[in-house]
Amino acid sequence: MRVLVLGGGITGLKTAFTLSEFDIETIIVEKSSEIGGKVKRYDKIFPDFRSGKNLVKNLIASARNSPNITVLENSTVTNVAKNNRSYTASLSDGKIIEVDAIILTCGFEVFDATRQPEYGYSVYPNVITSMELESFLNPEGPTKGKLLRPSDGKVAKRIAIIFCVGSRNMKIGNPYCSRICCSYSTKQAIEIKENDEEAMVTCFYMDIRTYGRGFEEMYQYAQEIGVKYIRGRVSECSVLPDGNIQVRAENTLLGKPVQGVFDLVSLSVGMMPCVDAEELAGIFGIERGKDGFFLSKDDDLFPHDTSKEGVFLAGSITGLKPIRDCFLDAMSVSGRVVSYLTDLYKNR
Amino acid sequence: MVGQDYKKGESEAGLDYGWRFQGKPVLLPEDRSAIVDGSSHLMQMALTEMSKEYFSVERCLQCGMCTEACPNTMLNTNSRFSPRKFIQELRLGLIDFSGEDLWFCTNCGSCVSVCPYEIPFIDVMKDLRNLVIEQGAGYLPQSLKSAISSCRRYQNPWMEDPNKRADWSKTLNILTLKKDNTDGVLLFVGCLPSYDERGKKIAKAATLLLDKAGINFDFLGEKEVCCGDGILRSGDYRTFEKLKKINTESFEKRGIKKVYTISPHCFDVMKNHYFEKNEDKFLVAPFILLLYEMLTEGRLKINKPINKIVTFHDPCFLSKHNHIVSEPREILKSLPGIELREMEHHSVKSICCGGGGGGIWLDRKKGERLTEIRLEETLSTKADILVTACPLCLSMLEDTVKNDNRFEPIEVMDICELVLEGI
Ligand SMILES: Cc1cc2nc3c(=O)[nH]c(=O)nc-3n(C[C@H](O)[C@H](O)[C@H](O)COP(=O)(O)OP(=O)(O)OC[C@H]3O[C@@H](n4cnc5c(N)ncnc54)[C@H](O)[C@@H]3O)c2cc1C
Ligand code: SF4
Ligand code: SF4
Ligand code: SF4
Numbered sequence: 001m002r003v004l005v006l007g008g009g010i011t012g013l014k015t016a017f018t019l020s021e022f023d024i025e026t027i028i029v030e031k032s033s034e035i036g037g038k039v040k041r042y043d044k045i046f047p048d049f050r051s052g053k054n055l056v057k058n059l060i061a062s063a064r065n066s067p068n069i070t071v072l073e074n075s076t077v078t079n080v081a082k083n084n085r086s087y088t089a090s091l092s093d094g095k096i097i098e099v100d101a102i103i104l105t106c107g108f109e110v111f112d113a114t115r116q117p118e119y120g121y122s123v124y125p126n127v128i129t130s131m132e133l134e135s136f137l138n139p140e141g142p143t144k145g146k147l148l149r150p151s152d153g154k155v156a157k158r159i160a161i162i163f164c165v166g167s168r169n170m171k172i173g174n175p176y177c178s179r180i181c182c183s184y185s186t187k188q189a190i191e192i193k194e195n196d197e198e199a200m201v202t203c204f205y206m207d208i209r210t211y212g213r214g215f216e217e218m219y220q221y222a223q224e225i226g227v228k229y230i231r232g233r234v235s236e237c238s239v240l241p242d243g244n245i246q247v248r249a250e251n252t253l254l255g256k257p258v259q260g261v262f263d264l265v266s267l268s269v270g271m272m273p274c275v276d277a278e279e280l281a282g283i284f285g286i287e288r289g290k291d292g293f294f295l296s297k298d299d300d301l302f303p304h305d306t307s308k309e310g311v312f313l314a315g316s317i318t319g320l321k322p323i324r325d326c327f328l329d330a331m332s333v334s335g336r337v338v339s340y341l342t343d344l345y346k347n348r
Numbered sequence: 349m350v351g352q353d354y355k356k357g358e359s360e361a362g363l364d365y366g367w368r369f370q371g372k373p374v375l376l377p378e379d380r381s382a383i384v385d386g387s388s389h390l391m392q393m394a395l396t397e398m399s400k401e402y403f404s405v406e407r408c409l410q411c412g413m414c415t416e417a418c419p420n421t422m423l424n425t426n427s428r429f430s431p432r433k434f435i436q437e438l439r440l441g442l443i444d445f446s447g448e449d450l451w452f453c454t455n456c457g458s459c460v461s462v463c464p465y466e467i468p469f470i471d472v473m474k475d476l477r478n479l480v481i482e483q484g485a486g487y488l489p490q491s492l493k494s495a496i497s498s499c500r501r502y503q504n505p506w507m508e509d510p511n512k513r514a515d516w517s518k519t520l521n522i523l524t525l526k527k528d529n530t531d532g533v534l535l536f537v538g539c540l541p542s543y544d545e546r547g548k549k550i551a552k553a554a555t556l557l558l559d560k561a562g563i564n565f566d567f568l569g570e571k572e573v574c575c576g577d578g579i580l581r582s583g584d585y586r587t588f589e590k591l592k593k594i595n596t597e598s599f600e601k602r603g604i605k606k607v608y609t610i611s612p613h614c615f616d617v618m619k620n621h622y623f624e625k626n627e628d629k630f631l632v633a634p635f636i637l638l639l640y641e642m643l644t645e646g647r648l649k650i651n652k653p654i655n656k657i658v659t660f661h662d663p664c665f666l667s668k669h670n671h672i673v674s675e676p677r678e679i680l681k682s683l684p685g686i687e688l689r690e691m692e693h694h695s696v697k698s699i700c701c702g703g704g705g706g707g708i709w710l711d712r713k714k715g716e717r718l719t720e721i722r723l724e725e726t727l728s729t730k731a732d733i734l735v736t737a738c739p740l741c742l743s744m745l746e747d748t749v750k751n752d753n754r755f756e757p758i759e760v761m762d763i764c765e766l767v768l769e770g771i
Contacts, residue, residue: 249412
């Protein structure tokens with residue numbers, strides 16, 4: 001029994017690892033040069049502030065050490081052909097593999113902030129995205145964990161975090177809520193404050209959707225340690241001669257305009273389907289929703305099945321999830337695939 | 349583009365944003381509003397008389413981006429008017445129609461251009477004003493009242509004699525102002541350039557430019573009536589329909605195929621409300637696009653350098669409503685000797701002069717005029733001339749310049765006048 005896991009993020013790694021515990025052979029095919037996905041760049045993860053990097057490191061180590069798991073990096077699937085019961089997958093590096101089932105764990109992509117030019121991303125160096133902020137907060141990152149302004153390398157003391165960038169916006173075609181940006185932004189605000197007591201963090205939000213267990217508590221804690229929350233969506237960022245960024249919004253709770261000057265502005269970008277979504281949907285002949293994320297056969301009864309037998313979905317490929325939900329997904333898809341394979345082999 | 353296939357499509361019920369519940373599209377509030385049957389509440393029936401857009405307020409996120417963008421909040425009077433707050437009060441049934449709030453909005457379109465949920469606030473305003481005008485539901489400022497009744501009686505907002513509408517052209521000796529060989533091209537002058545002493549200069553400049561370029565054009569003369577833009581935006585739908593009928597009948601009678609309007613307001617209202625069903629039959633464009641063509645095609649030659657620093661005030665109905673921002677700038681840059689400097693807010697981010705949406709008929713106190721914000725920005729560019737391309741903007745801006753000595757150094761000109769100086 002052999003399974004192809006496409007995408008080596010936390011979902012893919014955890015899936016492969018779980019299947020290996022059932023003695024099922026897996027091949028992880030990862031497009032980038034290194035497995036681990038996005039989480040390997042996070043120093044801390046919400047809600048419990050454990051290390052994301054270490055979590056991924058451990059997963060990678062167990063994948064590499066497992067005799068059941070093969071990792072193929074710099075590779076992806078370019079074509080699949082269904083045989084009687086198995087699949088023959090052609091990989092971009094020319095390899096051809098035969099597998100019984102395929103699990104897609106290609107994750108998500110963050111919203112391209114240049115599509116909302118009012119915030120000046122890529123024009124003003126001191127406007128960054130949340131993804132970049134993650135690497136600034138990483139002690140092993142380019143700034144060794146310091147918040148240094150890209151324009152002049154000075155330590156940023158006044159930081160604004162702008163929520164809902166690329167989400168809940170019909171004009172750019174993304175009406176959905178990305179669900180986790182409220183939480184990761186709050187996590188980042190806490191990290192900034194805890195690293196530097198003098199730093200002032202102001203979050204411009206529309207609604208706080210810290211929905212998960214422990215998430216709301218994290219939001220309360222952030223306020224306790226002095227993170228400021230202003231209810232108002234930012235309409236514009238502009239740059240001042242010294243590189244500082246001026247932010248304008250309406251404080252909608254007071255009904256008063258607010259204007260602030262910040263050293264650094266982070267855009268909490270929302271989630272988009274993975275880059276290859278369209279291509280993958282074509283290769284596997286499976287459906288995506290209007291939001292571009294992949295659709296399962298039945299959200300309640302068959303959350304991992306697709307319309308094609310033997311092709312399964314897990315993790316943020318079906319919509320954004322926090323890490324723990326990705327883990328849950330990985331374990332439940334494994335259960336589903338084990339039962340599928342058992343059926344497949346029983347009838348041989 | 350990354351996974352971006354979240355395209356809007358039409359569903360049976362209206363716009364489809366891809367939201368699904370139990371497999372069916374989730375309707376937007378305004379689509380839901382359209383579904384009314386005999387059992388519906390009387391109030392609901394009355395509300396369906398209002399345009400579909402009105403109901404979009406139900407989906408407002410209360411995010412405040414509109415208020416941030418609204419020029420009214422930039423006044424030092426400290427945000428008397430906030431579209432976000434207005435919407436919230438409207439939803440809660442707390443709007444006080446006896447106050448002035450309803451008339452502060454100049455329909456500039458800033459709010460609509462930033463709203464993440466595409467709420468057509470301007471249409472909402474129009475419907476509410478309609479309630480006041482047609483059903484007497486609240487306060488209507490006196491000056492607006494007289495403009496409206498003047499439009500009803502004289503087909504212009506200033507109680508002017510309709511027979512004198514073409515008087516401005518009588519002193520001109522222009523050969524091209526004739527009715528044949530025009531290929532159905534018409535110059536629509538508009539009320540301000542027809543009657544206002546200052547406005548007439550724009551009309552004259554525009555016709556002289558056409559003459560110099562050797563373009564024959566038709567002109568309705570005394571038969572022209574107000575385009576109805578201000579009237580429609582003030583909520584008087586009936587009078588608007590009457591004015592529209594008179595103009596469109598004249599167009600048809602004369603076999604007009606293409607209309608150039610001096611004012612961007614006439615252009616916008618004709619484009620969206622005159623010809624909506626007749627797109628192929630008539631084409632409408634603002635005069636500035638013709639001017640741009642005349643210059644780029646070399647039909648107009650500029651010989652005299654105009655050694656001046658200028659800045660450009662974008663009329664809302666060119667910039668925010670119709671995204672015409674590069675042509676006026678290219679015209680200005682092509683004039684020899686002209687240096688163009690931009691104000692802090694320009695192009696689609698430009699700030700309204702206060703003249704739109706019936707605003708030109710309101711008396712705003714000193715310190716509460718949007719023109720003051722604009723002129724302060726002009727001062728900081730140190731430009732000699734503030735150029736614009738709309739008779740309403742010109743009139744609003746010049747009025748303030750005359751009545752406030754802070755702004756004395758600024759000269760306000762229409763782009764046609766400036767171009768003419770170079771010939
Ligand atoms: C700024 C930020 C901070 C966050 N912080 C937290 C946090 O603190 N706590 C938390 O719970 N969640 C957090 N999240 C969410 C977290 O990132 C996701 O839950 C997690 O990354 C999802 O994992 P995944 O494996 O499904 O997808 P990914 O991490 O996106 O991994 C997908 C993998 O698939 C690969 N891939 C893609 N396409 C192909 C292809 N065609 N072929 C082969 N391989 C492919 C990719 O290269 C990648 O390695 C954060 C998100 C962001 C944006
Ligand atoms: S999770 Fe929060 S920041 Fe993200 S889209 Fe939803 S409301 Fe906006
Ligand atoms: S910008 Fe749009 S959604 Fe936001 S408060 Fe204004 S009308 Fe509502
Ligand atoms: S149209 Fe202009 S004046 Fe009216 S509410 Fe919107 S931004 Fe304000």
